[in-house]
Amino acid sequence: MPSLIDIRRRVRSVKNTQQITKAMKMISAAKLRRAQDRALAARPYGAMLQQMLANVAEAAGQSPDSSGHPLLAVRPEKKVLLIVVTADRGLAAAFNTNLLKMAQRFVADNREKELTFETIGRKGRDFFRKRGEKITGEYLDMMKLLSVEYADKIANSVIERFASGEVDAVYLFTNEFKSVMASNLSQTRLLPIEVPTSATSVDYIYEQKPEQLLGSLLPKYVKGQIYRALLESVAAEHAARMTAMDAASSNANDMIDKLTLYMNRVRQASITREIIEIVSGAAALD
């Protein structure tokens, strides 16, 4: 039977851990709020851009001298670039694991192709580096640096590699923020761009030629998608960590309760034993 002191020590250590998980939960909750606000604020722009792109693409497609824009060129997929957005840190339940599993599945299905990786976040980088994959670009500390410029930097390098024919397709793996309790895994083809179709066709006056507009809209669309993916991933990460730490805190509570109960039982047992010893000792004297 473990001694009283051992159990008391264990209770103390669980309490300490609980304090850490509680603090982490609180921090994530605060950061989640900010991240969520940012992600939501960025949505109108994305929706408007998509709408506009759909209209312009349709108009550009109708004009006679429409030569396909390089970002729309569909080539046989021989060289594929995977952009994997993960977190820098763990302790966020299955946030990283699930995403990496999905990416790994894609890798297994496309072994015959030449795969290269750009990883955003430390966890993804470590994962693929350990497996000996070719990582051509890595971005760390995304959470701190996240801005439009930061997303542009990533997008520019990706766009250039696609346009120059270095890669034939670009896929984006990311966690999409759905709600605090749930996030969606998403795998999308970033390039070549699949032009969204518009529900309504409007006869616009074009200040510039539609092809010219399309040419400048397409890169912006890619940038917008990456920026949005980063925002959503950050929000989803905080949400996942908050939920995980909440569960950890309540598990710690359960554990403390159980240990305390056990401790009391052990103490009671030793008291009873002592009484028996005294009583039987006194009885022996009579």
Next chain:
Amino acid sequence: MADTFQIQISTPEKLLLDMQAQSAQIPGLDGEMGILPGHAALLSELGAGKLSVTAVGGKTQDLQISGGYVEVRDNHVRVLADKAE
């Protein structure tokens, strides 16, 4: 015909402005554009410059923008600016 139109100005970060306006001056890539209620559908790239919106009641609001797009449709102006302040 309506005597106002809705104008929305947003940057990648957030929606900056969403209001009813009487008129707007928008710096197009090929020159300033004035927009009044009932403007025909239009799509244009934007240059850098001052965008001013005159609200219902005559108050004018100025924004500095650099690059982006403007779409006018059904009395609804959407400005997508790369940067604005």
